[in-house]
Amino acid sequence: MLLNQLIKELITKMGDDELIIGHRNSEWTGLGPIMEEDIAFSSMAQDKIGHSWALYRILHEELGGEDPDQFAFMRSEKEFKCCHLTEMPIGSYDFSLMRHFLFDHAETVRYNSMLQSSFLPLQQLARKVRGELKYHTLHADAWIIQLCRAGEESYLKMQTALDNCFQLACGIFEAGPDDKLLADEKVYPGEEALYGQWIENIYPVLVKASLNVPERKEPVYGGRYGKHTAYLQPLLNEMGEVFRLNPEATW
């Protein structure tokens, strides 16, 4: 596969992850356990959706891709490359919080690895996004530690959430068609390298929270190649409901 095509695939999966998890996080608006968390989840959802917009704009402006709105709101399920972790329904707050923790650390590792990317638009975006992500991971770390130290009920909920999320989160790092070429060309170091750094970053927080880290036994793969959970199609129907009434119109 040509390098440009590989870069397109990389940016598509990054943008799709951000859009879909942003969509899920935005579902907490109005439902948060306390108002401050309502606001925090909305705010992070905005950031995620903003990142996906920025990534789709790179595809459009630098790599001959479609208009970002058409790309986001009109593609079929198979054309989406998000990982399964992002597709899961919000469930209860413990699940959403753990997903946020695992995903945002992965995102941080990914963008950090792109600070020196040979593909300049990604490098520039990484510099911009980094500042926002710092607050997302601070937020996640503080909550995980607090809830794990506040007694058995909340501790057990967080351990269960970690057990439920972990293999899905490992699916973030499903290898692309040719990560080696992307690494050789210094676009980014490839998924396996990101996975290693991610474990290194989350481990101390999880230890501080006294959580047992599961092993990477059966990572949930498929999303990067267009195979999705049953939850994605209904989400896409909902997201495109108004836009698809008339995709040519401006809204």
Place this chain on the structure above:
Amino acid sequence: MYGGGYIFEEPNRVQQREEQLHDDPEKLAAFEMRIANGEKIEPGDWMPAEYRRQLIRLIEQHAHSEVIGALPEGTWITRAPGFKRKLALIAKVQDEIGHGQLLYNAAETLGKSREAMINDLLSGKSKYSNVFNYPAETWADVTVIGFLIDAAAIVNQVANAKGSYGPYCRALERICYEESFHLKQGHDAFIELATGTPGQKAMLQDALNRWWQPIMHFFGPPDKVSGHSEKLMQWKVKMASNDDMRNQFLEAYVPKIRELGLTLPDPLLNKNEETGRWEYSDPDWDLFFEVIKGNGPCNKERLDVRKWAEEHGRWIRKALMKEGTFEKKAMPVA
């Protein structure tokens, strides 16, 4: 977003009036003098029991209106068409929850805790603006809310920001600043549909027809039947009469709506050039009071959502209150 113009009455008013008789007449006179001089009353200052009670009621209802008001639009975040609208809508709804937070804080300075206020909301004892008990059926409803309900709320809030209670005025100043951005976004989305395809325009006209009566209800019953405001106006708790605010709204927005080629579902709606005031058909006030009683199309749905959030968040609030578990740094809000 919105403190509806109407402050709902609570049943134990008679008993409270008795208490008010016990206010020290000298202190009361000094208090009323301060207000007449345009001074702000601050949390530690002496104030009549009835003033405190009315303010708690007003600010609490305003806070609930923000939090419940986030729901009809909130359900459209996941369906908003295009990145621009989606991001603007999340930001707006988030601001509304933030306004709720500011207002609960302002009400807490008068001695009622946020938890007590939320409990009263869930039990139905405490009310919120009726307008949020109607459904947002299509995307066009979101633009009508974002433009016209926000505009109506601003009329009300700009007036209240000149009131006598310091913490409420300061919260309102900040809220009005953010609201003016919401209004711009709402106006922009509204115009997009009004000048769009025939389908978009028809969708908007339908939504406008549905929302016109709730909008006319928004400022509360006519002055001739809404009797209890004289003292509240003297104390600068209520800053403008319902009819005056409604008139101000119609004056500013009816021409804007008509300019876009849209119609309003009231054949009598017209400005009387002699009196300078707008005339209109009386909206159905019986319906208005039915909705206050809890019988509107969405009262149950709205409260059920809040109850879900309260119930599912209980273990988290409990865990937050656990002593000695906090790290020294403050909990960051992203």
